[in-house]
Amino acid sequence: MSQDILYSKTVKGGGMWSNVISRGKTLRLTDIEGGANVGMLLYNEAQPIERYNMPDTLKGQHIFYLTAPYCLHSDMGRIFCSITEDTAGWHDTVCGCSSAASVKAKYGEYTYQEGRNDFYRNARENFLIELGKWGLGQKDIFPNLNWFSKVVSDEEGNLSFVEGASQSGAKIELRFEMDTLVVLNTCQHPLDPNSEYAPKPVLLEVFKSEAPSADDKCRLSRPENERAFETTEDYYALRA
Amino acid sequence: MLQESSLNSENASYTEIVLAGDHWMREIKKGQTFRILDLEGNQAADTLFYDAAEPTNRYSASDTIQGQANLYLTTGTKLISTEGDVLLTIVADTCGRHDTLGGACSRESNTMRYAHDKEHMHACRDSFLCGVQNWGHGMDKRDITCNINFFMNVPVTPEGKLTFADGISAPGRYVELKAERDVIALISNCPQLNNPCNAYNPTPVQVFIWD
Numbered sequence: 001m002s003q004d005i006l007y008s009k010t011v012k013g014g015g016m017w018s019n020v021i022s023r024g025k026t027l028r029l030t031d032i033e034g035g036a037n038v039g040m041l042l043y044n045e046a047q048p049i050e051r052y053n054m055p056d057t058l059k060g061q062h063i064f065y066l067t068a069p070y071c072l073h074s075d076m077g078r079i080f081c082s083i084t085e086d087t088a089g090w091h092d093t094v095c096g097c098s099s100a101a102s103v104k105a106k107y108g109e110y111t112y113q114e115g116r117n118d119f120y121r122n123a124r125e126n127f128l129i130e131l132g133k134w135g136l137g138q139k140d141i142f143p144n145l146n147w148f149s150k151v152v153s154d155e156e157g158n159l160s161f162v163e164g165a166s167q168s169g170a171k172i173e174l175r176f177e178m179d180t181l182v183v184l185n186t187c188q189h190p191l192d193p194n195s196e197y198a199p200k201p202v203l204l205e206v207f208k209s210e211a212p213s214a215d216d217k218c219r220l221s222r223p224e225n226e227r228a229f230e231t232t233e234d235y236y237a238l239r240a
Numbered sequence: 241m242l243q244e245s246s247l248n249s250e251n252a253s254y255t256e257i258v259l260a261g262d263h264w265m266r267e268i269k270k271g272q273t274f275r276i277l278d279l280e281g282n283q284a285a286d287t288l289f290y291d292a293a294e295p296t297n298r299y300s301a302s303d304t305i306q307g308q309a310n311l312y313l314t315t316g317t318k319l320i321s322t323e324g325d326v327l328l329t330i331v332a333d334t335c336g337r338h339d340t341l342g343g344a345c346s347r348e349s350n351t352m353r354y355a356h357d358k359e360h361m362h363a364c365r366d367s368f369l370c371g372v373q374n375w376g377h378g379m380d381k382r383d384i385t386c387n388i389n390f391f392m393n394v395p396v397t398p399e400g401k402l403t404f405a406d407g408i409s410a411p412g413r414y415v416e417l418k419a420e421r422d423v424i425a426l427i428s429n430c431p432q433l434n435n436p437c438n439a440y441n442p443t444p445v446q447v448f449i450w451d
């Protein structure tokens with residue numbers, strides 16, 4: 001299937017990006033070198049008080065991690081986007097993001113004055129910088145997604161980061177079901193044991209997607225998702 | 241880790257019973273100890289904490305999980321804020337495990353999780369909204385973040401499944417926290433009638449504060 005790429009952008013390691021992606025479009029993320037991490041937050045463009053909800057996403061689908069054909073739920077019973085493709089297989093959404101303090105403790109300090117644009121960035125600050133451009137801020141930060149990072153739990157709840165889980169060329173595709181403000185950064189995962197500051201680049205591509213059919217695999221992956229699709233459709237029926 | 245408290249409830253400087261479906265919000269001063277008692281067992285006390293001096297600095301489930309590299313809350317857990325500060329520390333726990341992945345029920349999520357016709361049913365996020373609106377000081381829905389579910393058991397398997405298991409709490413079990421700075425606590429005593437974890441019967445909890 002050939003897709004006309006409407007937008008393409010490589011975000012360097014430690015970088016950040018935000019834009020609105022409307023329903024009916026798909027965002028493809030590619031881990032160019034392997035070992036990337038994409039921290040992501042999602043908001044309803046029309047009313048950003050509606051935001052990605054980690055607990056509803058997990059408990060609605062009885063999962064602890066994300067992969068296709070699951071969906072990303074808002075806090076209003078609706079679906080921001082469906083994971084239509086995934087070659088990595090496991091993505092974290094419970095561990096949050098790095099901060100200035102955690103980056104300093106793990107990697108040390110490397111300032112702009114020393115390194116110019118190679119200075120050490122952290123995910124929380126990158127989120128806040130991008131959120132600020134949309135009139136949002138600290139109150140709007142919620143547990144985020146960490147694409148391409150795999151974290152597993154043992155029976156006692158102890159977490160381990162699985163190194164090498166995402167290989168060069170790994171891709172995920174997010175088909176948007178709502179007009180969504182996407183805020184992301186490419187800082188390292190907070191539990192990545194690598195002691196070297198080495199965030200990896202990610203390719204973003206956006207293309208138009210077919211409207212989900214009645215037998216769409218994401219829609220039917222759980223009865224909870226089917227109901228959330230219906231609530232999303234009601235929302236747009238009323239707005240149209 | 242199971243740990244009993246040496247504090248006597250008769251010496252508490254404050255106590256109140258929070259009925260099922262009600263919310264409760266109060267400031268707890270640095271150094272005070274705060275206990276939530278599960279009176280009848282397997283009740284979920286959905287709880288949020290804020291730095292009283294700056295409520296945008298609030299309890300963060302992901303920072304708390306990240307800080308201890310563990311999903312469950314029990315004795316010794318430091319409740320970490322969005323700014324990386326320790327808001328409170330769990331100092332006693334006779335239940336053994338508390339959840340912070342499951343979030344709070346809402347009328348909207350009830351339609352997703354159970355059925356569209358459950359939309360009218362009372363839910364924790366409505367209680368949280370009432371709580372922050374009554375509190376004032378500019379607090380609103382943006383302040384309602386991912387909460388703690390004291391007394392709730394949401395096990396995760398190594399294969400990545402998440403389940404709402406039968407509770408491991410029982411009548412008389414409690415969790416006790418020491419405030420590491422002045423904090424505001426907001427509890428919604430969960431009114432959920434669609435989930436077997438509370439045997440479809442929400443019950444009261446009791447809160448205590450010691451100076």
